[in-house]
Amino acid sequence: MPANPHPLPRAFFARSPRRVARDLIGKLLIRSSESTYLSARIVEVEAYLGQNDPAAHSSAGRTPRNSVLFGPPGFAYIYFIYGNHYCLNVSCEPEGKAGGVLFRALEPLTGLEEMARARGTALHNSRDVLKLTTGPGRLAQAFGITRSRDNGRDLTSPASGLWIADDGFRAPAIQITPRIGITKAVARPLRYLLANNRFVSHVRPSSK
DNA sequence: ATATCGATTATCT
């Protein structure tokens, strides 16, 4: 039985995005407040490196948009993409060095009704559950994550209301594949996923 | 099952 979830310490994130990404598989993302408790297991992430990674937002240096990636580790970097979607990252590496991990898919555990409400979708069958948090845009919407609300939020403290936790679960097997949806540095194996998990996001048929 | 397209904005060239 999983233990009570406890927050991951800042030192967990003060490492290379690869190490952090690998170790985040199987951990929990939690949105908690007096009126809300959403939790989901992290089943798919991607590492974005601070240096020598053309696909990373930090590759061209520090800007107002990406400054969280250059700040201290364990904070939320939220960006808005395609005019429609927010995506959640956590900053890695010690302060001053860029790097982050993108959350790509979760397995929802508690608060599924509220997630469906946040997404404006039905929740009648297992197919509906599957679409709650599979994909970076979907999981952000399910957790009510926006740039204005959550960019720069401390993900190591339950007091912040959005945090990452360890409940004792240990991933039996982790797969590593190339990243998805990018056009630069396409071949690099920086996508980490929980093997045999149904909630891993799908490659777009025509995305190449 | 795959393919195409529109949404709609921050950022960069």
Next chain:
DNA sequence: GATAATCGATATG
């Protein structure tokens, strides 16, 4: 002016 770490709707097989 083009592009992007995406998704849902729609059309067609």
